[in-house]
Amino acid sequence: xxxxxxxxxxxxxxxxxxxxxxxxxxxxxxxxxxxxxxxxxxxxxxxxxxxxxxxxxxxxxxxxxxxxxxxxxxxxxxxxxxxxxxxxxxxxxxxxxxxxxxxxxxxxxxxxxxxxxxxxxxxxxxxxxxxxxxxxxxxxxxxxxxxxxxxxxxxxxxxxxxxxxxxxxxxxxxxxxxxxxxxxxxxxxxxxxxxxxxxxxxxxxxxxxxxxxxxxxxxxxxxxxxxxxxxxxxxxxxxxxxxxxxxxxxxxxxxxxxxxxxxxxxxxxxxxxxxxxxxxxxxxxxxxxxxxxxxxxxxxxxxxxxxxxxxxxxxxxxxxxxxxxxxxxxxxxxxxxxxxxxxxxxxxxxxxxxxxxxxxxxxxxxxxxxxxxxxxxxxxxxxxxxxxxxxxxxxxxxxxxxxxxxxxxxxxxxxxxxxxxxxxxxxxxxxxxxxxxxxxxxxxxxxxxxxxxxxxxxxxxxxxxxxxxxxxxxxxxxxxxxxxxxxxxxxxxxxxxxxxxxxxxxxxxxxxxxxxxxxxxxxxxxxxxxxxxxxxxxxxxxxxxxxxxxxxxxxxxxxxxxxxxxxxxxxxxxxxxxxxxxxxxxxxxxxxxxxxxxxxxxxxxxxxxxxxxxxxxxxxxxxxxxxxxxxxxxxxxxxxxxxxxxxxxxxxxxxxxxxxxxxxxxxxxxxxxxxxxxxxxxxxxxxxxxxxxxxxxxxxxxxxxxxxxxxxxxxxxxxxxxxxxxxxxxxx
Amino acid sequence: xxxxxxxxxxxxxxxxxxxxxxxxxxxxxxxxxxxxxxxxxxxxxxxxxxxxx
Numbered sequence: 110x111x112x113x114x115x116x117x118x119x120x121x122x123x124x125x126x127x128x129x130x131x132x133x134x135x136x137x138x139x140x141x142x143x144x145x146x147x148x149x150x151x152x153x154x155x156x157x158x159x160x161x162x163x164x165x166x167x168x169x170x171x172x173x174x175x176x177x178x179x180x181x182x183x184x185x186x187x188x189x190x191x192x193x194x195x196x197x198x199x200x201x202x203x204x205x206x207x208x209x210x211x212x213x214x215x216x217x218x219x220x221x222x223x224x225x226x227x228x229x230x231x232x233x234x235x236x237x238x239x240x241x242x243x244x245x246x247x248x249x250x251x252x253x254x255x256x257x258x259x260x261x262x263x264x265x266x267x268x269x270x271x272x273x274x275x276x277x278x279x280x281x282x283x284x285x286x287x288x289x290x291x292x293x294x295x296x297x298x299x300x301x302x303x304x305x306x307x308x309x310x311x312x313x314x315x316x317x318x319x320x321x322x323x324x325x326x327x328x329x330x331x332x333x334x335x336x337x338x339x340x341x342x343x344x345x346x347x348x349x350x351x352x353x354x355x356x357x358x359x360x361x362x363x364x365x366x367x368x369x370x371x372x373x374x375x376x377x378x379x380x381x382x383x384x385x386x387x388x389x390x391x392x393x394x395x396x397x398x399x400x401x402x403x404x405x406x407x408x409x410x411x412x413x414x415x416x417x418x419x420x421x422x423x424x425x426x427x428x429x430x431x432x433x434x435x436x437x438x439x440x441x442x443x444x445x446x447x448x449x450x451x452x453x454x455x456x457x458x459x460x461x462x463x464x465x466x467x468x469x470x471x472x473x474x475x476x477x478x479x480x481x482x483x484x485x486x487x488x489x490x491x492x493x494x495x496x497x498x499x500x501x502x503x504x505x506x507x508x509x510x511x512x513x514x515x516x517x518x519x520x521x522x523x524x525x526x527x528x529x530x531x532x533x534x535x536x537x538x539x540x541x542x543x544x545x546x547x548x549x550x551x552x553x554x555x556x557x558x559x560x561x562x563x564x565x566x567x568x569x570x571x572x573x574x575x576x577x578x579x580x581x582x583x584x585x586x587x588x589x590x591x592x593x594x595x596x597x598x599x600x601x602x603x604x605x606x607x608x609x610x611x612x613x614x615x616x617x618x619x620x621x622x623x624x625x626x627x628x629x630x631x632x633x634x635x636x637x638x639x640x641x642x643x644x645x646x647x648x649x650x651x652x653x654x655x656x657x658x659x660x661x662x663x664x665x666x667x668x669x670x671x672x673x674x675x676x677x678x679x680x681x682x683x684x685x686x687x688x689x690x691x692x693x694x695x696x697x698x699x700x701x702x703x704x705x706x707x708x709x710x711x712x713x714x715x716x717x718x719x720x721x722x723x724x725x726x727x728x729x730x731x732x733x734x735x736x737x738x739x740x741x742x743x744x745x746x747x748x749x750x751x752x753x754x755x756x757x758x759x760x761x762x763x764x765x766x767x768x769x770x771x772x773x774x775x776x777x778x779x780x781x782x783x784x785x786x787x788x789x790x791x792x793x794x795x796x797x798x799x800x801x802x803x804x805x806x807x808x809x810x811x812x813x814x815x816x817x818x819x820x821x822x823x824x825x826x827x828x829x830x831x832x833x834x835x836x837x838x839x840x841x
Numbered sequence: 842x843x844x845x846x847x848x849x850x851x852x853x854x855x856x857x858x859x860x861x862x863x864x865x866x867x868x869x870x871x872x873x874x875x876x877x878x879x880x881x882x883x884x885x886x887x888x889x890x891x892x893x894x
Contacts, residue, residue, distance in 0.1 A: 206873055209872075209873070210867050210868065210872070210873070213867050213872055214863065214864055214867050215869070217860075217863045217864075218860055218863070221856065221860060221863070222856075227854065228852075229852070243845065243846075246846065246849055250849055250853060253853060254853070254856060257860075391872070448867055463868070571847045814886075
């Protein structure tokens with residue numbers, strides 16, 4: 110692959126720092142990941158390398174403008190024995206196709222060869238009596254069949270083992286290659302001697318089971334890649350652009366620059382972030398599920414933002430691009446997701462180190478097995494050693510964690526929850542306390558009526574209708590809160606607004622005032638009903654007529670949809686909730702009461718919030734901080750896990766571990782439950798692979814497992830781990 | 842018994858043919874997409890013409 114193909118990919122560059130993510134072919138285990146890390150780290154000016162074995166991604170940060178460039182990095186990876194591949198696009202598709210075809214041919218040859226070899230060689234098992242000539246013919250037939258199987262289908266194991274040894278470490282291919290060699294060479298010698306045992310059928314079966322296991326692992330890995338690729342690929346490659354004279358031209362998405370007018374046909378995908386221009390007066394129906402996870406169609410009018418990646422469900426729509434394709438929301442999401450999948454979580458790194466030791470232990474055990482059997486029964490040395498080498502499965506051990514984490518990350522992304530750090534899932538699963546920022550998180554902008562207090566005999570509906578009539582023509586933000594109660598049957602006249610005080614007017618002939626208490630009550634004072642108020646003002650709005658104050662309205666910011674469900678679901682998960690707000694006591698308590706949250710801290714400065722989070726953590730809580738991500742960076746960073754709401758290209762810069770793309774808080778409990786399920790699967794996988802090895806290796810050493818059963822067992826145990834993880838990703 | 846000798850070689854020949862057939866099938870792309878081809882007939886092929894409109 111050439112470097113320019115990678116340059117064309119989206120990356121999160123920040124000034125003189127360069128950043129690239131690519132896939133690698135030929136990586137099967139954690140050991141390979143460390144080899145690549147070492148090779149790239151040896152280059153100058155490298156700031157960080159993260160390699161994820163489960164997704165076969167490499168993610169490199171380096172200081173640009175120095176001697177190190179992309180070519181040097183790719184060169185180092187190739188010298189270490191791996192082939193870099195682009196992550197998405199046509200080039201990637203053809204690379205994956207090639208990898209898949211080759212793997213399919215390898216498995217096919219191995220399966221056909223294994224069966225044929227077994228048929229011929231079963232004649233030598235001693236059940237039927239055959240003459241020496243015939244026996245020799247069977248050995249030769251077995252050799253003719255199994256030799257291509259070993260050298261074609263088994264080539265990846267030898268290549269892997271050779272690479273491991275050259276890099277002076279023990280990978281999981283080493284025992285496999287050793288076992289294949291140990292079984293094949295004596296068989297060839299015995300064939301030429303025309304007497305003795307041959308193990309060609311066992312070799313065929315090893316290669317078949319092991320390469321079938323690898324094949325399924327590869328399919329799962331490609332599927333994992335395709336979750337981000339599905340995002341990236343969903344953008345159309347061709348776009349219709351309107352030229353200044355009104356004619357249409359076809360250009361590629363990369364050619365679109367901000368300010369360009371583009372046309373998206375019905376059923377087409379919006380290629381870049383854009384707005385509906387005000388002069389078109391168009392309305393569009395769009396499916397934004399790819400970006401926000403929200404499956405219901407949304408209406409967008411003139412002046413509204415439209416995300417790149419949205420599907421146009423309505424008629425053809427003319428849009429004005431606001432960002433180039435590489436800076437769209439979707440591009441940022443893909444880049445973040447790739448970063449998270451490129452990192453290797455702490456748990457996986459621990460398993461990798463264990464797996465490397467594990468191979469060393471297996472080689473020692475195999476030697477011991479050989480020595481002991483030699484003393485008892487030399488004829489059984491080879492089968493026992495082969496079984497020990499093949500049955501052990503460090504692969505399941507090192508796949509257990511990354512496979513599960515990759516699956517849950519992909520699933521959460523489909524819901525609109527972006528996990529931006531590899532470790533976030535583990536920490537999210539441990540969360541037992543959520544701290545919500547109030548403004549912008551629990552509540553959105555604007556105003557709403559939280560409560561109506563009736564003070565003077567008039568009904569709730571009536572006071573709302575009077576207030577709505579007064580506010581009918583007002584442009585004040587408060588007016589929107591009353592708009593739902595407006596009744597055109599009520600006529601108004603002489604409506605006057607007093608800035609910062611309230612509004613006055615006659616409704617059906619009777620004078621009314623709506624506003625601050627002292628202002629509203631003023632009307633009653635002039636009518637000699639009430640004395641002038643001298644008490645402190647509150648956040649409430651009062652409605653006052655000639656008979657005195659009839660009602661007060663508690664005004665607050667409206668809760669985001671789904672907030673109540675989110676808090677209830679969190680409680681059901683056993684997670685405590687706390688509000689930390691910079692807002693007034695009254696406003697904070699009102700929201701806390703609505704949501705049933707007992708602990709609500711108000712009037713907090715950013716420093717106070719930081720201190721609160723730190724104190725909660727020192728109280729042995731695992732704190733999940735949820736903010737709007739705009740100015741709460743330090744607080745988010747202080748928590749165990751942080752979540753920000755975000756849209757647009759700003760999300761790429763976010764420090765939060767988790768991003769809620771569609772700002773729906775109801776996804777938080779689902780994300781926590783998903784993370785817990787993922788950690789359960791990780792524990793199951795680790796437990797399973799440990800138990801399997803602890804049982805399998807001693808049985809093999811005692812000669813109780815024949816080599817082909819061992820090969821089957823190893824493949825099934827790896828597969829079990831991968832398929833168990835697949836449960837998490839669910840069906841799209 | 843001499844027929845057995847012939848059968849062994851015949852078997853090897855059939856094996857060789859099967860491998861050739863498999864490699865040919867894989868290389869000609871028959872296994873590249875096992876999921877979407879079945880649904881392909883349901884897909885609209887009008888997207889391109891709509892672009893031109």
